[in-house]
Amino acid sequence: MYAFREATAAFQRAPVLTGLSSAMVGLALFVVGLFGLATYNLRLALSAIEERVEVAVYLRDDARQSEIDLLLAELSAIPEVRTVRFVSKRSALERAQTELPEFSELFMDLEVNPLPQSLEVELRPGARSPDIVRKVSDAALLHPFVEDARYGREWVDRLFTLRRIGAASTAVLGTAFALVAALIIGTALRIAIFARRDEIYIMRLVGAKNSFIRRPFLLEGAIAGLLGGLLAWGLTYGTYRGVYSYLFEVAWVPTAWVLLGLLAGGAFGAFSSALAIRRHLSEV
Amino acid sequence: MIKLTRTSKEYPKRGHALRDVSFHLRKGEFAFLTGHSGSGKSTTMRLIHMDERPTDGEVRACGFSSEHMTGRDLWKVRRRVGFVFQDFRLLPGRTALENVAFALEVTGTPSKAIQARANRLLAQVGLSPKAGAMVNELSGGEQQRVAIARSLVNDPFVLLADEPTGNLDDRATRGVMELFWDINAKGMAVLMATHDLELVRRYPHTRVFELDHGRLVFDSADSAETGPGVPSSPEPLAERGGAA
Numbered sequence: 001m002y003a004f005r006e007a008t009a010a011f012q013r014a015p016v017l018t019g020l021s022s023a024m025v026g027l028a029l030f031v032v033g034l035f036g037l038a039t040y041n042l043r044l045a046l047s048a049i050e051e052r053v054e055v056a057v058y059l060r061d062d063a064r065q066s067e068i069d070l071l072l073a074e075l076s077a078i079p080e081v082r083t084v085r086f087v088s089k090r091s092a093l094e095r096a097q098t099e100l101p102e103f104s105e106l107f108m109d110l111e112v113n114p115l116p117q118s119l120e121v122e123l124r125p126g127a128r129s130p131d132i133v134r135k136v137s138d139a140a141l142l143h144p145f146v147e148d149a150r151y152g153r154e155w156v157d158r159l160f161t162l163r164r165i166g167a168a169s170t171a172v173l174g175t176a177f178a179l180v181a182a183l184i185i186g187t188a189l190r191i192a193i194f195a196r197r198d199e200i201y202i203m204r205l206v207g208a209k210n211s212f213i214r215r216p217f218l219l220e221g222a223i224a225g226l227l228g229g230l231l232a233w234g235l236t237y238g239t240y241r242g243v244y245s246y247l248f249e250v251a252w253v254p255t256a257w258v259l260l261g262l263l264a265g266g267a268f269g270a271f272s273s274a275l276a277i278r279r280h281l282s283e284v
Numbered sequence: 285m286i287k288l289t290r291t292s293k294e295y296p297k298r299g300h301a302l303r304d305v306s307f308h309l310r311k312g313e314f315a316f317l318t319g320h321s322g323s324g325k326s327t328t329m330r331l332i333h334m335d336e337r338p339t340d341g342e343v344r345a346c347g348f349s350s351e352h353m354t355g356r357d358l359w360k361v362r363r364r365v366g367f368v369f370q371d372f373r374l375l376p377g378r379t380a381l382e383n384v385a386f387a388l389e390v391t392g393t394p395s396k397a398i399q400a401r402a403n404r405l406l407a408q409v410g411l412s413p414k415a416g417a418m419v420n421e422l423s424g425g426e427q428q429r430v431a432i433a434r435s436l437v438n439d440p441f442v443l444l445a446d447e448p449t450g451n452l453d454d455r456a457t458r459g460v461m462e463l464f465w466d467i468n469a470k471g472m473a474v475l476m477a478t479h480d481l482e483l484v485r486r487y488p489h490t491r492v493f494e495l496d497h498g499r500l501v502f503d504s505a506d507s508a509e510t511g512p513g514v515p516s517s518p519e520p521l522a523e524r525g526g527a528a
Binding site: 002198199201202203204206207209210212213282 | 355356358360361363375376387391395434435437438
């Protein structure tokens with residue numbers, strides 16, 4: 001009760017200071033929010049591309065049906081493989097005619113179908129990494145009747161590199177700006193602690209427990225962090241609406257991310273104020 | 285109650301503030317701690333209050349030893365050892381009642397009991413009529429009474445007073461001293477640091493410790509003429525020119 005009363009009184013005693021610190025925290029967390037929004041949309045885009053990652057196993061024309069059936073069973077047995085489809089020479093030609101209408105005349109004039117029969121291997125979600133794709137490809141290439149196995153190696157590698165860069169930059173920049181937010185809260189709290197140093201001195205003089213002295217400051221820091229978090233999400237949402245309406249279609253982050261961001265703001269606020277008050281109590 | 289055993293305190297820049305000081309203040313005893321400025325009176329008070337740790341030796345206060353004291357347990361000592369300062373250290377912008385109530389609140393007194401108990405403490409120091417007055421509107425003597433009321437919120441076993449009459453005129457000094465004697469009569473030990481030898485001489489039956497350059501040079505309880513239970517005399521102080 002005392003802690004809550006004192007924490008809210010701090011906002012009334014120095015509204016400009018606490019308001020400014022919350023605003024600065026909000027701006028720092030806004031950058032984190034923007035990175036969150038960008039990361040989420042990058043993840044969605046990469047997931048859509050990733051779904052198209054599959055291995056095409058091209059078979060020699062003289063491959064026997066029994067051999068093809070054996071390879072199909074063998075590839076289907078790999079845990080990361082979702083489905084294996086056989087595409088005959090004829091089906092391959094029909095698909096080419098459909099998908100490449102500009103070459104339809106060329107396909108009509110052919111006396112011999114040049115396209116190979118193949119197996120199309122689709123992988124399970126989450127198992128489309130370069131390593132697994134390579135493993136499936138290598139397993140197919142062991143058979144002499146397999147002409148080639150392709151999966152767009154460079155393309156898959158780049159896709160995953162892009163994903164790693166996205167995750168790493170979000171983690172690094174997010175942490176950096178979260179630290180900036182923590183420093184801002186810590187500085188504002190140090191000013192608040194300095195303004196109330198006489199009270200803290202009296203508290204210690206008469207035997208108040210350190211935990212009792214800390215509590216209002218922790219609460220004040222948590223409230224400042226939460227307010228900063230709310231402001232940050234508000235700004236992020238405004239940016240999202242602006243981009244969605246005037247530039248291109250983007251997706252809003254899941255509600256869990258918003259709640260997590262708010263909690264993180266509060267936790268950062270409490271943590272940085274804990275450091276500030278701990279330092280002060282060890283000095284007096 | 286309070287026991288210093290071969291206690292020394294050395295500061296990195298200032299050097300020794302106390303050297304090998306030993307004394308024992310018993311339960312319910314009243315004693316003066318005298319000496320000129322810089323003799324180590326305030327350092328002794330801070331060591332007893334465990335604001336600082338001795339460099340050598342041991343300080344025991346109300347069952348707590350400086351050797352085993354951790355920062356986490358300091359509040360326990362502070363609730364048993366009340367402290368009053370020369371400059372009162374009240375919270376400005378608050379009334380006398382609010383200053384006492386604040387101390388009660390932060391030491392965990394139930395909110396319903398705070399008002400009544402703060403009023404009772406102010407009555408004990410004779411300040412009931414000024415309970416609602418802002419502390420900066422009170423005289424020095426009245427402010428010191430508020431500080432004394434605040435120091436009593438935890439019913440401490442001992443009251444430390446560091447030059448409590450240093451900023452007061454003679455009349456206010458007499459009032460504050462009467463208050464200390466009343467408190468002592470109820471069983472609380474009082475250790476009062478002062479450089480005012482005239483004041484000490486007014487109470488010839490009281491125990492006196494004298495510090496000089498950080499050393500305990502006189503304890504009236506050890507004196508041949510003034511052993512324990514025998515009225516002490518401040519004459520040795522005057523002979524050594526101990527007045528500030």
